[in-house]
Amino acid sequence: MTTSHITEFHQRDLPAAQRFAVQGMHLDRYTSNAxxxxxxxxxxTYQAFDPATIALGAYVDQRLVGFIFARITSDHAHRLNWHQRLYVRLAERVIAWSPYRSEATAYDRANQQMFRQLRDPQPDAEITFFAVDPQMTGHHIGSQLLAAVEHRLAGKRLYLYTDSSCNYPFYFKRGFTAAATRTLTLPPDEQELTCYLLTKQLVTTPQTPV
Incomplete structure (x- = not known):
């Protein structure tokens, strides 16, 4: 087990976070275009970082090895600067006209449908993005990050979206349960993808993070 230093995420590390995210989301399954x-x-990465009220990074020898972004649902942090926000607006317009628009729309619609299935109490906080350097797999970096964010959100009902292309059993082993699921069939190879909305009620008195 590698013990990382969990601290506030440094905005300068967004490019590294982006690389971890591309691999974690397995984008190569949907496009061969680098x-x-x-x-x-x-x-x-920008869309998840901007509203995050909690942004933590795991660092080993000052090198980012993982990150987790979360937000309290009633708050929005506005972390992006003006040119990053401009990039988001332009990229969203490009995707709206891209061949992958239908896939993105189907995925977003599935998440919205699952959220409407949630019963009271409604969740207080969401994990918006979570990824670890693939070279650090097996070093419990993800467990350390999750423990740290749960410590910050003690007493709240936490939720997140994930799917079968990701390491979703990780969350089940740490007390999350599936509140809703949806199965999608995505082009071009008609690949089936199961979407999950997971929730966890955090204890009021938090444990010390690992």
Whole structure:
């Protein structure tokens, strides 16, 4: 087990976070175009970072090895600067006209449908993005990050979206349960993807993070 230093995420590390995200989202399954993967990974990272009220990074020898972004649902942090926000607006317009628009729309619609299924109490906080350097797999970096964010959100009901292309069993082993699921069939190879909305009620008195 590698013990990382969990601290506030440094905005300068967004490019590294983006690289982890591209690999974690397995974008190579949907496009062989490296530029498309880069641009979409950058957009997804920005979209998750901007509203985050909690942004933590795991560092080993001052090198980012993982990150987790979360937000309290009633708050919005506005972390992006003006040119990053401009990139988001332009990229969203490009995707709206891209061949992958239908896939993105189907995925977003599935998430919205699952959220409407949630019963009271409604969740208080969301994990918006979570990824670890693939070279650090097996070093419990993800567990350390999750423990740290749960410590910050003690007493709240936490939720997140994930799918079968990701390491979703990780969350089940740490007390999350599936509140809703949806199965999608995505072009071009009619690949089936199961979407999950997971929730966890955090204890009021937090444990010390690992």
């Amino acid at each position: 530029l498309e993967s880069y641009l979409y990974g950058k957009l997804a």
